[in-house]
Amino acid sequence: MKKIVILGCENSHADAFLRFLREKEAFYGLLSGKAQTESYEAFASPVFIMNAIDRSLRSGKEELVGRMEI
Secondary structure (H helix, E strand, O other), X not given: OOEEEEOOEEEEXXXXXXXXXXXXXXXXXXXXXXXXXXXXXXXXXXXXXXXXHHHHHHHOOOOOOOOOOO
């Protein structure tokens, strides 16, 4: 299984996907009228992570997530 690097730590695709699912559920909850349970930075981090994963899969190289400033 190919490894990806997220925020300086190696994680399997499954670990990254599970984190994405948890944060997606939090986002859906917010759209459904539930209270926001995380900071804006934590809330938006899946977008930065998924973009880095996409760049990595396209380039075949390790990609940095980059700065998350909100």
